[in-house]
Amino acid sequence: MTLTIYDTGRREKRVFEPIDAANVRLYACGPTVYDYAHIGNGRTAVTFDLVFRVLRYAYGVEHVTYVRNITDIDDKIMARAVERGISIRELTNGTAEVYQKDMAGLGALTPTHEPRATDYVDGMVAMVQTLIDKGHAYEAEGHVLFDVSSDKDYGQLSGRSLDDMIAGARVEVAPYKRNATDFVLWKPSDDDMPGWDSPWGNGRPGWHLECSVMSEELLGETFDIHGGGIDLAFPHHENEVAQSTCAHDGAALANYWMHGGFLQVDGEKMSKSLGNFLVVHDLLEDWPGEALRLHLFMTHYRQPLNWTAEGVREAKAILDRWYKVTAGAGNVTGDDVPASVAAALLDDFNTPQALAVMHGLYSEAQKGSEDAARALKASGQLLGLFGQSAEEWAAWRPQSSAIDDAHVENMIAARNAARKAKDFAEADRLRDELTAMGVEIKDGPEGTTWSVAP
Ligand SMILES: Nc1ncnc2c1ncn2[C@@H]1O[C@H](COP(=O)(O)OP(=O)(O)OP(=O)(O)O)[C@@H](O)[C@H]1O
Numbered sequence: 001m002t003l004t005i006y007d008t009g010r011r012e013k014r015v016f017e018p019i020d021a022a023n024v025r026l027y028a029c030g031p032t033v034y035d036y037a038h039i040g041n042g043r044t045a046v047t048f049d050l051v052f053r054v055l056r057y058a059y060g061v062e063h064v065t066y067v068r069n070i071t072d073i074d075d076k077i078m079a080r081a082v083e084r085g086i087s088i089r090e091l092t093n094g095t096a097e098v099y100q101k102d103m104a105g106l107g108a109l110t111p112t113h114e115p116r117a118t119d120y121v122d123g124m125v126a127m128v129q130t131l132i133d134k135g136h137a138y139e140a141e142g143h144v145l146f147d148v149s150s151d152k153d154y155g156q157l158s159g160r161s162l163d164d165m166i167a168g169a170r171v172e173v174a175p176y177k178r179n180a181t182d183f184v185l186w187k188p189s190d191d192d193m194p195g196w197d198s199p200w201g202n203g204r205p206g207w208h209l210e211c212s213v214m215s216e217e218l219l220g221e222t223f224d225i226h227g228g229g230i231d232l233a234f235p236h237h238e239n240e241v242a243q244s245t246c247a248h249d250g251a252a253l254a255n256y257w258m259h260g261g262f263l264q265v266d267g268e269k270m271s272k273s274l275g276n277f278l279v280v281h282d283l284l285e286d287w288p289g290e291a292l293r294l295h296l297f298m299t300h301y302r303q304p305l306n307w308t309a310e311g312v313r314e315a316k317a318i319l320d321r322w323y324k325v326t327a328g329a330g331n332v333t334g335d336d337v338p339a340s341v342a343a344a345l346l347d348d349f350n351t352p353q354a355l356a357v358m359h360g361l362y363s364e365a366q367k368g369s370e371d372a373a374r375a376l377k378a379s380g381q382l383l384g385l386f387g388q389s390a391e392e393w394a395a396w397r398p399q400s401s402a403i404d405d406a407h408v409e410n411m412i413a414a415r416n417a418a419r420k421a422k423d424f425a426e427a428d429r430l431r432d433e434l435t436a437m438g439v440e441i442k443d444g445p446e447g448t449t450w451s452v453a454p
């Protein structure tokens with residue numbers, strides 16, 4: 001089985017060769033658990049969940065380690081904790097739990113490890129000391145800064161020239177920096193802010209340092225794949241690389257870099273600062289998680305994705321049909337995934353191509369092919385779909401729905417009775433009432449079925 005990955009570090013598609021096929025190692029930068037995650041954050045989490053699933057498919061369930069970290073050291077988090085008079089942990093326990101549940105709602109498997117930055121501060125202090133000792137960092141006014149001029153490879157990952165980076169950094173250059181591009185490894189905390197003891201006084205680590213240390217402790221100095229949204233390539237990942245390679249005497253941080261495209265609204269990145277965001281937590285009240293997930297997969301992970309309610313509605317309708325046609329398919333395994341679907345996913349996680357094949361399988365299944373129904377179900381499961389029975393799927397209702405199933409059944413029975421008695425005016429009246437409630441009914445050879453219109 002050959003997996004190819006578009007490596008943003010090398011700017012080309014490469015055949016994936018793991019360091020150790022018995023333990024393939026993946027790290028994706030997780031959220032700052034300050035607020036609810038929006039569906040843009042969700043897209044990136046789902047992308048790396050798919051990578052995790054495809055790696056498990058290719059190398060075996062027991063042979064992949066996936067780390068998705070939680071950033072709980074952040075100025076906004078600390079300010080809010082102080083404001084409420086509680087610890088960072090007390091504040092973020094709730095938000096981290098909601099994040100984990102919401103991502104599970106999008107069909108994401110629980111990662112192997114979900115480290116929290118606050119549990120790794122000792123390791124961060126040690127790495128800062130190592131960087132100072134090796135001549136890659138310096139102390140200035142209570143800060144410790146990474147000396148970019150000491151790293152000849154700085155800028156390679158994101159492909160930026162030093163001039164570009166200097167121009168970008170100039171806006172906010174602090175007087176104690178030797179070079180405009182130097183970045184913070186450690187910064188001082190005011191007395192009224194949370195902090196940790198260090199050789200440089202009471203303070204806290206810079207954000208980039210967190211991932212360098214958590215990935216080293218959980219995956220080793222060099223691991224296979226490192227990922228995140230495209231906004232993280234620079235400066236976050238560039239700085240992670242600088243810290244880790246300099247602390248580890250030149251050993252690479254990761255052999256492959258993957259970056260997911262933005263989820264957009266009307267052509268703009270969905271983000272907290274622009275205020276154009278939809279929170280996953282709310283979306284999961286209005287839609288089944290698998291419909292949100294399928295909408296994400298309709299666009300290749302590296303392309304920008306325009307999020308629309310119409311897209312989710314379409315995804316929900318596709319799943320309605322797929323669930324119906326696979327209802328009798330029984331248990332399937334990875335062996336039932338057809339080669340064409342596997343090939344699409346092993347080719348840089350080409351979900352639109354996999355879905356195109358699955359639409360073909362659906363047509364065959366609808367014509368009665370049991371093999372096609374099984375292949376469709378197995379393919380869906382590899383994508384993290386078909387996580388429930390056809391009955392459960394059909395019984396799903398939006399949380400805002402006031403529809404009472406028993407009441408609907410009674411109305412349908414009354415309508416059928418009216419039709420039998422040739423009281424078509426009453427039958428039509430009941431149908432209109434159901435439509436007004438958002439219930440769609442269909443008369444078929446096996447009686448009347450109904451569903452809730454999205
Ligand atoms: N619109 C988006 N589309 C895809 N991925 C995104 C989007 N916004 C953020 N991400 C990704 O979500 C992950 C979590 O990031 P984080 O919690 O720092 O969110 P954020 O960048 O603060 O969000 P925002 O941009 O809304 O402030 C990162 O990998 C980031 O690249």
Ligand SMILES: [Zn+2]
Pocket residue numbers: 028029030211236240
């Ligand atoms: Zn990171």
